Amino acid sequence: MRRIAIDWKTYLNPPFHADGWKFVAIAGVVSLILWMLAFWLALLGFAFTAAVLFFFRNPKRFVPERAGLVVSPASGLVQAVEEVEPPADLALDPPGPRQRVSVFLSVFDCHVNRCPVGGTVTKVKHIPGKTLNATLDKASEENERNTVVIRMQDGRQLAFTQIAGQIARRIRCDIAEGQTVLTGDVMGLIRFGSKVDIYLPPGVAPLVAPGQTMVSGETVIADLTSAEPARTAQVR
Numbered sequence: 001m002r003r004i005a006i007d008w009k010t011y012l013n014p015p016f017h018a019d020g021w022k023f024v025a026i027a028g029v030v031s032l033i034l035w036m037l038a039f040w041l042a043l044l045g046f047a048f049t050a051a052v053l054f055f056f057r058n059p060k061r062f063v064p065e066r067a068g069l070v071v072s073p074a075s076g077l078v079q080a081v082e083e084v085e086p087p088a089d090l091a092l093d094p095p096g097p098r099q100r101v102s103v104f105l106s107v108f109d110c111h112v113n114r115c116p117v118g119g120t121v122t123k124v125k126h127i128p129g130k131t132l133n134a135t136l137d138k139a140s141e142e143n144e145r146n147t148v149v150i151r152m153q154d155g156r157q158l159a160f161t162q163i164a165g166q167i168a169r170r171i172r173c174d175i176a177e178g179q180t181v182l183t184g185d186v187m188g189l190i191r192f193g194s195k196v197d198i199y200l201p202p203g204v205a206p207l208v209a210p211g212q213t214m215v216s217g218e219t220v221i222a223d224l225t226s227a228e229p230a231r232t233a234q235v236r
Contacts, residue, residue, distance in 0.1 A: 017112050017189060019172055020056025027052050055192065058112045061217030063184030068225035070204075071183060072214040073116045073160050074196040076105040079135060081206050081230070086199050087141050089127060090149060090159045099200045099230070101221050103214050104135060111189045114217040115150065116198055117158050118182045121175055123149035134165030134195040146171045146188070150181065156201040156224070165194035184217040209233035 031045030063071060079102040086092050086100075105111065129144040144164040151157050162171045173188040175181060190196070200206060200222050208214070208221045209232055 015058045015060060016053065017056045017058040017186075019189060019191075020052060023052045023056070024049060055107070055111060056189075057110060058186065059110065061114065061184055061215070063217050064220060068223055069183070069220050070116050070158065070198070070200065070222040070224065071114070071217055072101075072103060072208075072219040072221050073113050073187070073198060073216060074103045074105055074190075074214065075110040075216040076103045076196075076214055078102070078208050078210050078212045078214060079104040079195065080137075080210055081208065086159065087147075087161075089125065090147055090161075090199065091123075092149065092157050092159055092199065094202060096202060098202055099204065099206050099222075100140075101198045101200070101206050101208060102140070103196045103198070105190060105194055105196070107192050110216060111191060112186055112216065113162060113188050113190065113196060115175070115181045115183060115185045115187050116160055116221070117150055117152055118185075119150040119152040119158075119180070121148060121177055121179045121181060122151045122157070123147065123159075124173060124175060124177050126171070126173070129164075131164055131166055134163055139163055139165065139195065140197050144171070146173045148173065148175065148187070152224075154224075158201060159199040161197045161199075162188065162190050163195045163197065164190065205230040207231050211235065 027049040034045040035042035081101050083097050084100045126146045130142050132139045132143050146162040149159045170191040175187045204222050206222050
């Protein structure tokens with residue numbers, strides 16, 4: 001039998017992404033200044049500090065171990081599942097239409113992104129662009145974004161894109177070309193939400209539906225070894 005210990009730390013003390021410490025420091029200093037001015041102002045400052053801690057949380061994930069599974073790189077809601085022609089800047093091999101799963105991250109979702117599959121990173125490219133509403137289809141090709149292509153052990157490529165939006169205008173990517181990554185590895189974050197697009201290999205059907213809740217590093221969005229058709233879902 002396999003079990004884990006669950007206590008208050010599981011919910012109240014999640015790991016924290018290093019990118020957030022500078023914001024916590026700023027919020028802490030501001031809170032101390034406000035405390036010297038008035039106690040009620042300090043309460044606002046402490047509330048803001050707690051919000052920063054919440055925004056940059058990086059909870060541990062239980063990543064599926066079976067080979068061939070593609071997990072969501074972001075936490076949020078599936079905005080769209082559709083067959084599209086990938087952006088030319090991805091230069092995927094082979095060319096042609098692929099299934100794209102778009103995950104929208106709100107300001108309340110975990111902002112840390114993870115690798116959807118394991119393999120060798122063959123491309124990391126930051127592309128300047130606009131800051132349109134991330135829910136728009138054209139945001140996938142017109143907004144500022146960071147693209148990552150991973151070549152898996154079977155030779156197939158999977159690509160995903162971190163996309164900036166109107167609120168989230170800072171993308172961080174912590175992996176580099178030539179690096180070997182594992183499924184579920186932390187690879188960066190988008191500060192304060194936005195969107196991540198995942199481009200599955202040709203012929204691979206997505207196993208998620210629009211409106212479904214995603215957990216980064218845990219929720220399976222596709223099975224590379226399965227012939228199961230694309231799934232549909234109903235709200236109940």
